[in-house]
Amino acid sequence: MTETLLSVRDLKVSYQVGKGSIDAVDGASFDVPRGSIVGLVGESGCGKTTVARALTRVIADNASITGGQILFDGQDIAALPEREMNALRWRDIAFIPQSAMNSLDPVYTVEYQLNEVLRRRGGLGRRQARARCEELFEMVGIEAGRLGDYPHQFSGGMRQRVAIALALALNPKLVIADEPVTALDVIVQRQILDQLRDLQSMLGISVILVTHDISVVAYVCDRTVVMYAGRIAEAGPMDAVLMEPSHPYTMGLRNAFPDLKGAASGVLTPIEGAPPNLAFPPPGCRFAPRCPFAVETCTTQQPALGMAAPDHRVSCHRADEAAKLRQEAARTETWLADV
Ligand SMILES: Nc1ncnc2c1ncn2[C@@H]1O[C@H](COP(=O)(O)OP(=O)(O)O)[C@@H](O)[C@H]1O
Ligand code: SF4
Ligand SMILES: [Mg+2]
Structure with missing residues (x-):
């Protein structure tokens, strides 16, 4: 290495x-x-x-x-x-695009968007994905209770944290x-x-x-x-x-x-x-x-x-x-x- x-x-x-x-x-x-x-x-x-x-x-x-x-x-x-x-x-390699906080899809909850990466790209099962979502939210300092919220329910800074969580999803x-x-x-x-x-x-x-x-x-x-x-x-x-x-x-x-x-x-x-x-x-x-x-x-x-x-x-x-x-x-x- x-x-x-x-x-x-x-x-x-x-x-x-x-x-x-x-x-x-x-x-x-x-x-x-x-x-x-x-x-x-x-x-x-x-x-x-x-x-x-x-x-x-x-x-x-x-x-x-x-x-x-x-x-x-x-x-x-x-x-x-x-x-x-x-x-x-x-x-x-994960990429957080410019204006990522505005590019989260407004019609899906953030958990749904995390799942897209965790389940589709990472191959995690439903339960594993849920646990990982909670872990990721804890890592970026957002309560797991907010996983079901939509992007517009978060402030700009929080949306940026969600974007960071997404990037970190698959380590x-x-x-x-x-x-x-x-x-x-x-x-x-x-x-x-x-x-x-x-x-x-x-x-x-x-x-x-x-x-x-x-x-x-x-x-x-x-x-x-x-x-x-x-x-x-x-x-x-x-x-x-x-x-x-x-x-x-x-x-x-x-x-x-x-x-x-x-x-x-x-x-x-x-x-x-x-x-x-x-x-x-x-x-x-x-x-x-x-x-x-x-x-x-x-x-x-x-x-x-x-x-x-x-x-x-x-x-x-x-x-x-x-x-x-x-x-x-x-x-x-x-x-x-x-x-
Ligand atoms: N799709 C594109 N077509 C043509 N020129 C582009 C395109 N995207 C960026 N550019 C040009 O490439 C240069 C570098 O842009 P960019 O990488 O976005 O710079 P920065 O991120 O530093 O602001 C700029 O001159 C910009 O106008
Ligand atoms: S123009 Fe300025 S920056 Fe460019 S090579 Fe000359 S001294 Fe260096
Ligand atoms: Mg740029």
Whole structure:
């Protein structure tokens, strides 16, 4: 058994749009160690959901995985026949889709929906399924007496807990949660994240937590993968990436978000401009049009994902100047100039 549960290697995913295509994920590489929470973070449209869905191979009709490997427990699931892939879903890899709390079926009780997974996919008998439903509800902190309720009878936070219970139903090794706390207020966000963390450590599973909010990553994740415009900007241990970022985009993100832990956050400085249109990405570094530190090479050559430290990767031509750039990035004026 290796320490790495999931290893994504040079993953490419494209959407066919009319006669053209959008390379929404253009060579993503990152690892998910066993028993860890990995935050996949970046602005809206950078390809997080596309990566998350590619990992479960539940992708849009116009999407295709055009390259790379997804090594799960050593097996390349990007190349797995659909029937074998389907057998892995829920049992080994469970996916909590974006807005899962609104996607529970309103016409069925939550017990019915849990049973769909437990009985149909898991092959449990009626009594076993009932016991498991009660156990799952206890795990996510909802009274078993509410199993017969309909989704609309739960608050947003409780529906998200139900979605987590569904994902955990068949004891998966990996749970991928797409923006699980995005629509919730900060207090409920913390409760859900605390619970996700408790369950992750109790069950020893791995979690990929997809979020646009870097403070969510800071609050709960062990590792961080920062995406920008379909590529990985930086990846490594959470503290190293967020406290001492080596990529200017991560430096900028850090300035732009309040701290979920409630610590004094100072002035928030947004990164000016918008991510590129992925149908016509700029040559070279995709962050160059917004980067205050761009030099000529940045606009012509794509930076490789290199080593900032043994366990910390970064894709920036100026990565070896990171300490100096961090000091400049801490000043608001840096982000107002040049753009
Ligand atoms: N079905 C689709 N067809 C065409 N383009 C899509 C489709 N789904 C997503 N995209 C595009 O792919 C890019 C990445 O989207 P997505 O993975 O949803 O980003 P994120 O989850 O980070 O917000 C965006 O430019 C988005 O417009
Ligand atoms: S490669 Fe250049 S443009 Fe891209 S993040 Fe680094 S310094 Fe900025
Ligand atoms: Mg998304």
